[in-house]
Amino acid sequence: MTHPCEHVLFVDDDADVREAAQQTLELADIPVECFEKPEKALDRIANGWPGILVTDIRMPKMTGMELLKRTIELDAEMPVILVTGHGDVATAVKAMRSGAFDFIEKPFAPDYFVDVVRRACAHRRLQSENRALKAELARHLPASNGLIGRTPAMERLRSLIGNIAPTNAHVLINGETGAGKEVVARTLHDMSGRTGPFVAINCGAVPENLIESELFGHEAGAFTGADRKRIGKFEFAHKGTVFLDEIESMPLSLQIRLLRVLQERALERLGSNTVQPIDLRVVAATKVDLREAASRGEFREDLYYRLNVVQLHIPPLRERKDDIPLLFQHFLKQAEDRFGRSFEPLSPDELAKFTSYDWPGNVRELRNAAERRVLGLESLAGDNTGNADPTLPLPRQVEAFEKNLICEALRKHGGNVTATVATLAVPRKTFYDKLAKYEISPADFRNRTDTE
Numbered sequence: 346m347t348h349p350c351e352h353v354l355f356v357d358d359d360a361d362v363r364e365a366a367q368q369t370l371e372l373a374d375i376p377v378e379c380f381e382k383p384e385k386a387l388d389r390i391a392n393g394w395p396g397i398l399v400t401d402i403r404m405p406k407m408t409g410m411e412l413l414k415r416t417i418e419l420d421a422e423m424p425v426i427l428v429t430g431h432g433d434v435a436t437a438v439k440a441m442r443s444g445a446f447d448f449i450e451k452p453f454a455p456d457y458f459v460d461v462v463r464r465a466c467a468h469r470r471l472q473s474e475n476r477a478l479k480a481e482l483a484r485h486l487p488a489s490n491g492l493i494g495r496t497p498a499m500e501r502l503r504s505l506i507g508n509i510a511p512t513n514a515h516v517l518i519n520g521e522t523g524a525g526k527e528v529v530a531r532t533l534h535d536m537s538g539r540t541g542p543f544v545a546i547n548c549g550a551v552p553e554n555l556i557e558s559e560l561f562g563h564e565a566g567a568f569t570g571a572d573r574k575r576i577g578k579f580e581f582a583h584k585g586t587v588f589l590d591e592i593e594s595m596p597l598s599l600q601i602r603l604l605r606v607l608q609e610r611a612l613e614r615l616g617s618n619t620v621q622p623i624d625l626r627v628v629a630a631t632k633v634d635l636r637e638a639a640s641r642g643e644f645r646e647d648l649y650y651r652l653n654v655v656q657l658h659i660p661p662l663r664e665r666k667d668d669i670p671l672l673f674q675h676f677l678k679q680a681e682d683r684f685g686r687s688f689e690p691l692s693p694d695e696l697a698k699f700t701s702y703d704w705p706g707n708v709r710e711l712r713n714a715a716e717r718r719v720l721g722l723e724s725l726a727g728d729n730t731g732n733a734d735p736t737l738p739l740p741r742q743v744e745a746f747e748k749n750l751i752c753e754a755l756r757k758h759g760g761n762v763t764a765t766v767a768t769l770a771v772p773r774k775t776f777y778d779k780l781a782k783y784e785i786s787p788a789d790f791r792n793r794t795d796t797e
Contacts, residue, residue: 352396353377353462356386356412357428358404366399369455375462383407383415390419395473397446397465399426402436410440417444422472424465428453471692492525492532493675494668498660502529509655510536515607517652518630520659522788523709526630527588529657533628534586541585541624544578549594549788550777557599558615567616579612584624591788592629592652593638600645603627607651627652632788662704662711669699672708676715688719695724706789720745748783751776752790760790 355366355377363379370377380386383404390398398416402409413425424446429436441448446465449458492503509516510533518526527545534543551559558567562577579587589595595603606612607627611620629652638644662669670691677688691699702725704710714724722745751769758764765787766776780787 353466354386354389354394354396354398355379356383356398356400356404356409357381358401362401362428366458369458370462373459373463375459375466383409383412386412387415387419390416390423394420394423395469397424397426397462397469399428399449399462401428402440403430410436413440413443413445422469424468426461426465492528493672494665495671496660496665496667498665499668502657502659505655505657506532507536509533511538513626514654515626515652516628516654517635517656518628518659519634519656520630520632521661521707522632522786523707524659524661525708526590526659528708529659530586530588530628530630534588534626537586537626539585539626541583542581543586543588544582545588545590546578547590549591553596556596557602560599561602561612561614563615564617567614571616574614577612577614579606579625580614580621580623582623582625586626586628589627589629591631593631593633593635593644597645600648604645604648604651607648662707666700669711670696672711673699673715676712677719679712680716680719684716684719686719698725709784709786709789712784717745722749744783747779748785751779751783751785755785755787755790758790760787762787 353370353375355363355370357363357366357379358381360381363381367377367379378389383400384407386398386400398412400409400412404412407415409427413427416423416425421444425444427440427445427448429448429450438448446468447461449461492499492506494500494502506529516530516533518529520526520529530545531543546560548556558571558575558577560577560579562575562580563571565571565574602612606623606625609620610624611622613620635644635649635653639646639649662672673691680686681688699714706713718724751765754765754768755761758768762773762776766773769776771779779785
């Protein structure tokens with residue numbers, strides 16, 4: 346079936362030229378409508394024509410240059426190809442500066458004519474797809490709060506979130522690294538009507554000797570170095586939502602305390618005997634099967650059942666590849682706003698490459714690919730040489746290079762933070778600051794067997 350963009354309006358006052366062009370395009374399976382008078386072609390364009398225009402320059406009453414101008418006024422994105430005589434080349438070049446897509450000089454070879462027309466049709470098709478993606482993004486974003494996707498799996502996920510968000514039920518999110526677990530958690534919170542803050546905690550990123558104080562807080566003097574009272578994340582999130590990412594990394598001793606908080610809806614700071622009532626919803630996320638972990642004694646079974654009131658599964662990106670164009674468009678727009686640079690939509694070849702790739706880092710890897718594209722780097726990490734676009738301002742080039750060095754070091758050490766910090770010879774705090782700045786997760790670089 347012919348794509349609607351692969352349809353040509355051909356305008357020439359010479360009947361022999363019209364007949365030859367029609368035969369050439371129809372032999373190439375490209376539908377074409379021929380017109381003697383430019384005004385007739387304009388009537389079709391005014392009605393929202395989705396194809397392209399090919400027009401001769403020298404015509405009575407309305408020239409090809411005038412037709413170009415009128416066409417651009419009606420549809421600034423329509424590709425217009427000008428057919429010129431030998432003496433009109435300078436005029437055609439001037440027209441291209443005014444918005445023409447290309448020009449063909451008479452006499453032209455049929456194969457060359459077809460090639461130029463096909464390139465214009467492909468350009469028009471990309472424009473149409475880009476507009477469709479933008480329209481769909483506008484439809485998705487207000488309702489989904491950034492949870493983007495049009496596949497059946499994502500539609501079901503959005504529907505389920507809409508049903509459970511207004512409740513106070515605790516939720517367990519299951520999905521691979523980078524699949525979008527925090528986006529789901531934020532959507533749950535934003536749609537819940539809870540008035541308190543959304544507080545995200547990565548249980549695998551907080552050192553074990555600090556996580557208890559981080560979550561529950563402490564009184565002054567509770568331990569060496571506790572010079573002042575600290576409000577923990579749970580208490581800070583009163584009337585809001587706590588998102589516990591990588592909950593499987595939480596030490597067993599803390600799992601007991603978390604279970605008590607969920608049961609009693611209250612907590613005690615370290616070094617205090619005072620019970621603090623809290624109104625809290627917990628959304629936990631994991632990339633492993635917590636039930637199996639509980640059967641092996643690696644996770645408390647009673648906590649698993651307390652958290653698993655509702656379980657949401659986020660499918661990996663390789664299982665919903667139809668969402669890739671829509672997601673990539675969304676991330677390109679974000680990257681454009683962040684870096685102050687424009688971008689081009691994916692070509693058909695690039696889109697085919699994207700959809701054949703398995704995306705082990707899931708949505709987060711796709712977002713990074715969009716950022717690399719806007720920064721002038723190869724989109725897919727495997728093709729990335731680490732060289733930024735030299736036209737970027739120096740600070741942006743330095744950022745792109747620094748981010749690439751960190752990613753390569755993490756990849757070399759399989760996501761091991763200690764080994765990476767040693768290789769880069771930077772303080773651990775500085776390293777974590779860089780991870781936050783560039784939105785890099787060490788978990789993305791661990792072996793797949795460790796993340797599934």
